[in-house]
Amino acid sequence: MFVHSSRTDLWTTRLNTSEIGAVNVLSNILSLGRHWIEYSTQLELVDFLEREIGFLVRNLSYTSERTDGSWRITLERAIQSKIGAKWVEEKDHFRLDTSATDTDERVARDRLTAQIHVDVKNKAKEFLPLAQRLSNSIGWEGIGQAANRYYEAINAETEELPKSLGFAYDAMLELASYAEQDTELQQEPGSSASPLDPEIRRPLRLLIRVAAPWLRRFPTIRELDDECGAFLRQPEFLEPAASVLAIARTTRLVSTRDADATQGVLDAAHHGKLQGEKAATRGSHTVRNLVIASAAAVGTFFSGAVASDYSTKSDLVKHAGNTLAEAEEWVTKLMSDMPDDIKIALREVIKQLKITPIE
Numbered sequence: 001m002f003v004h005s006s007r008t009d010l011w012t013t014r015l016n017t018s019e020i021g022a023v024n025v026l027s028n029i030l031s032l033g034r035h036w037i038e039y040s041t042q043l044e045l046v047d048f049l050e051r052e053i054g055f056l057v058r059n060l061s062y063t064s065e066r067t068d069g070s071w072r073i074t075l076e077r078a079i080q081s082k083i084g085a086k087w088v089e090e091k092d093h094f095r096l097d098t099s100a101t102d103t104d105e106r107v108a109r110d111r112l113t114a115q116i117h118v119d120v121k122n123k124a125k126e127f128l129p130l131a132q133r134l135s136n137s138i139g140w141e142g143i144g145q146a147a148n149r150y151y152e153a154i155n156a157e158t159e160e161l162p163k164s165l166g167f168a169y170d171a172m173l174e175l176a177s178y179a180e181q182d183t184e185l186q187q188e189p190g191s192s193a194s195p196l197d198p199e200i201r202r203p204l205r206l207l208i209r210v211a212a213p214w215l216r217r218f219p220t221i222r223e224l225d226d227e228c229g230a231f232l233r234q235p236e237f238l239e240p241a242a243s244v245l246a247i248a249r250t251t252r253l254v255s256t257r258d259a260d261a262t263q264g265v266l267d268a269a270h271h272g273k274l275q276g277e278k279a280a281t282r283g284s285h286t287v288r289n290l291v292i293a294s295a296a297a298v299g300t301f302f303s304g305a306v307a308s309d310y311s312t313k314s315d316l317v318k319h320a321g322n323t324l325a326e327a328e329e330w331v332t333k334l335m336s337d338m339p340d341d342i343k344i345a346l347r348e349v350i351k352q353l354k355i356t357p358i359e
Contacts, residue, residue, distance in 0.1 A: 071345035075299035078292045078342060083227050084285025085166050085262070087254075087293040092315035094293055096258045096286075100162030103219045114158040116214045123207040124151045130200050139181070139193020142267055146174035149261060154211075162218070169221050170265045173279045176208050180272020228278040235269070238280055240334035241287040242266050247327040248290060253319040262286050284334070291331055292342075294320035295349050302352055321358040324350055 080086050086097035107113055128147050135144030150171035153164040161168070182204075185195040196204065216222045242263065249259040262283060269280035301317045324331060328350050335343055 071348035072299045074345040080289040084289040104162040174268040176275040177268040177271035231281040237284040240330040241284040243330040
């Protein structure tokens with residue numbers, strides 16, 4: 001992790017004024033560097049740490065033991081990972097965040113981006129019926145849905161694309177993982193699945209060859225793709241992530257569309273190697289973000305902060321609470337390598353849910 005030597009004295013001064021509990025939480029903040037490669041420069045990481053230290057010193061009254069309400073503060077300030085898709089509140093459920101950045105919008109207005117976009121749309125449209133027929137074959141069951149999700153994400157005016165980049169990236173990961181699976185099947189035949197016929201392999205690879213570098217023209221996707229590729233593979237989180245997502249779907253915490261898109265990325269982890277590893281990272285962090293968003297909503301409810309608008313958030317909080325309570329075992333496994341204060345806060349919120357279920 002990065003350390004900015006010019007600010008070491010400043011950190012030391014602040015640490016000397018905080019209590020021991022704040023030091024413990026700071027150690028957990030520092031450990032984020034091992035799990036969330038959020039901060040691409042030293043300055044970003046330094047600024048993040050200074051904000052956290054300042055918050056602890058100003059607002060927390062830790063002693064050698066944690067106070068009853070400290071876990072709520074932890075949840076309220078928990079940050080969703082940039083590696084996973086973000087979740088935002090929408091009426092009675094969470095939805096995947098489709099907000100755009102200024103830099104992506106500038107790229108979308110570029111003439112070359114628009115020219116390549118036309119070719120990408122044509123190739124995606126041509127491949128779609130082939131993929132849908134292929135979905136009936138063993139080992140290729142999800143490729144039709146992935147091709148459809150990709151076409152829906154990019155079938156818009158170029159300037160509107162930044163609103164659906166996350167969906168486009170996730171679907172492209174799925175399609176690329178199927179292409180890798182095809183390569184592996186060609187090299188090592190004998191699986192129950194068969195390699196693609198040339199008339200399907202060719203349009204799939206042409207689509208990926210044009211669409212993948214085109215997507216990386218957008219800064220958000222380029223950064224995301226690099227981070228997913230650099231992250232260590234953690235296959236032990238795939239089953240917990242899929243289980244939490246299945247429960248979130250059942251409790252209506254997420255829409256069918258968002259659940260299908262996220263599940264598609266998790267499934268892509270089992271196809272191919274490089275793209276499969278990216279998909280595993282992206283999918284598991286997306287579900288982690290859902291857990292963080294849910295726990296923050298429930299924690300805020302227990303603190304009484306939403307009492308004034310409970311009528312508009314009651315269903316969301318109820319769905320989030322039901323998901324966390326029912327998925328306790330899987331949540332514990334999925335978040336097992338998170339910082340200690342996050343894990344403690346999650347245990348506390350689930351414990352509170354068992355004592356006082358949200359009706």
